[in-house]
Amino acid sequence: xxLEDEIKQESFRNEFHKLAVNLIYTHSWLVSKIQAILxxxxxxxxxxxxxxxxxxxxxxxxxxxxxxxxxxxxxxDASRLVDRLIQKGLVERKVCTSDRRKVxxxxxxxxxxxxxxxxxxxxxxDSYLKNLTLNxxxxxxxLLDKLRG
Amino acid sequence: xxLEDEIKQESFRNEFHKLAVNLIYTHSWLVSKIQAILxxxxxxxxxxxxxxxxxxxxxxxxxxxxxxxxxxxxxxDASRLVDRLIQKGLVERKVCTSDRRKVxxxxxxxxxxxxxxxxxxxxxxDSYLKNLTLNxxxxxxxLLDKLRG
DNA sequence: GTTCAATATATGTTATAACATTTAATGTTG
DNA sequence: CAACATTAAATGTTATAACATATATTGAAC
Numbered sequence: 001x002x003l004e005d006e007i008k009q010e011s012f013r014n015e016f017h018k019l020a021v022n023l024i025y026t027h028s029w030l031v032s033k034i035q036a037i038l039x040x041x042x043x044x045x046x047x048x049x050x051x052x053x054x055x056x057x058x059x060x061x062x063x064x065x066x067x068x069x070x071x072x073x074x075x076x077d078a079s080r081l082v083d084r085l086i087q088k089g090l091v092e093r094k095v096c097t098s099d100r101r102k103v104x105x106x107x108x109x110x111x112x113x114x115x116x117x118x119x120x121x122x123x124x125x126d127s128y129l130k131n132l133t134l135n136x137x138x139x140x141x142x143l144l145d146k147l148r149g
Numbered sequence: 150x151x152l153e154d155e156i157k158q159e160s161f162r163n164e165f166h167k168l169a170v171n172l173i174y175t176h177s178w179l180v181s182k183i184q185a186i187l188x189x190x191x192x193x194x195x196x197x198x199x200x201x202x203x204x205x206x207x208x209x210x211x212x213x214x215x216x217x218x219x220x221x222x223x224x225x226d227a228s229r230l231v232d233r234l235i236q237k238g239l240v241e242r243k244v245c246t247s248d249r250r251k252v253x254x255x256x257x258x259x260x261x262x263x264x265x266x267x268x269x270x271x272x273x274x275d276s277y278l279k280n281l282t283l284n285x286x287x288x289x290x291x292l293l294d295k296l297r298g
Numbered sequence: 299g300t301t302c303a304a305t306a307t308a309t310g311t312t313a314t315a316a317c318a319t320t321t322a323a324t325g326t327t328g
Numbered sequence: 329c330a331a332c333a334t335t336a337a338a339t340g341t342t343a344t345a346a347c348a349t350a351t352a353t354t355g356a357a358c
Contacts, residue, residue: 001294001297001298002294003290003293003294006297007218007219007220007221008218008219009205009219013271014275015283015286015287015290016275016278016279016286017271017274017275018286018290019278019281019286019289019290020179020183020274020278021221022289022290022293022294023172023175023176023179023293024176024179024180024221025221026172026293026296026297027172027173027176028221028222028223028345029297030169030172030173031173031345032223032345032346034169035346044312044313044314046313046314046315047313056158063336063337064336064337064338065335065336065337069156069157070156070157070158071156072156072170072173072174072177073177073314073315073316074177074181074315074316076314076315076316077313077314077315077316078337079336079337079338079339080313080314080338080339081313081314083338084312084313096336099323099324099335099336100322100323100324100336101322101323101324101335101336101337102323102335102336102337103336103337103338122162122166125166125169126163126165126166129165129168129169129296130165131295131296131297131298132168132292132295132296134164136292136295137164137165137167137168138164139288139292140168140171140289140292140293140296141152141164141167141168141171143281143285143288143289143292144152144171144172144175144289145150145151145152145171146280146281146285147175147278147280147281147289148150148155148175148178148280149150149280177315180315181315181316184316193342193343193344195343195344195345196343212306212307213306213307213308214305214306214307222344222345222346223345223346225344225345225346226343226344226345226346227307228307228308228309229308229309229343229344230343230344232308233342233343245306248305248306248353248354249306249352249353249354250305250306250307250352250353250354251305251306251307251353252306252307252308
């Protein structure tokens with residue numbers, strides 16, 4: 001569906017301006033889809049992302065800095081995110097024995113099991129994007145990579 | 150630059166999954182650029198968007214509902230956004246005489262002037278996106294529209 | 299005209315991003 | 329070894345999205 005119709009704006013200054021608005025709008029569209037799926041598991045998209053990063057590291061722990069590097073936002077609130085995951089019993093935090101400034105963050109078995117359950121929704125998540133063919137998805141990825149320079 | 154290199158992840162489940170992550174990452178990249186520019190005017194991207202919508206309506210007022218429809222996020226905090234713009238003297242809020250449930254939100258002269266100043270940064274804003282050719286930008290817009298269905 | 303449903307918006311709440319600051323620990327230099 | 333610089337993460341703060349709720353007003357039905 002055309003952006004102009006969806007936000008009821010007749011025109012843009014130019015194609016680049018339209019692109020900026022389109023990215024912002026489409027991001028919001030996508031994230032709300034993902035959020036709807038994840039809310040059934042009582043988890044937010046950002047918390048989910050942390051769990052996946054930790055699973056990728058498992059059984060090694062991850063530091064807060066490593067989590068930040070792997071996350072999609074430039075300066076995320078990783079420490080507080082981890083706090084909330086600890087409350088949910090999905091991760092544990094330990095003092096790092098080799099460097100007392102660091103903490104070791106580890107995913108729990110409960111966290112791993114939750115990810116397994118969520119993995120079962122992969123088909124549904126992908127389906128939202130399958131308005132595009134595989135080649136179109138590839139093209140879109142290439143263009144996004146090029147856009148960032 | 151390739152997404153895999155930027156977030157230090159070697160692979161994705163499939164192209165569609167990569168696309169989801171790429172959209173989230175690119176959005177964050179873009180918004181931080183826009184934010185840097187707007188912060189010099191002491192305004193957030195969302196506040197800026199409200200001002201632009203109100204300028205488009207000027208001299209007619211806009212209701213909160215209209216603002217919400219025109220905004221890029223599904224369920225934005227329009228009322229509180231307007232509060233903060235009022236504090237900055239950039240908009241005014243009046244009771245709507247024809248329907249006391251509604252309020253009329255109007256941009257002030259100060260708000261209009263600020264937008265004129267910000268308009269001078271358009272070239273800079275566009276320049277971030279000019280890693281793409283015009284045709285590539287068009288293609289990207291088409292694909293994003295198609296993606297949402 | 300009265301009753302009830304729908305509507306508009308303000309407000310409450312949680313989670314998050316972003317930026318700043320604080321505090322303690324580690325690394326570097328002399 | 330001491331002094332200072334750097335680092336890691338926790339914490340403070342503001343703004344926002346999203347969802348829920350509250351309250352007052354308007355519209356619809358009878």
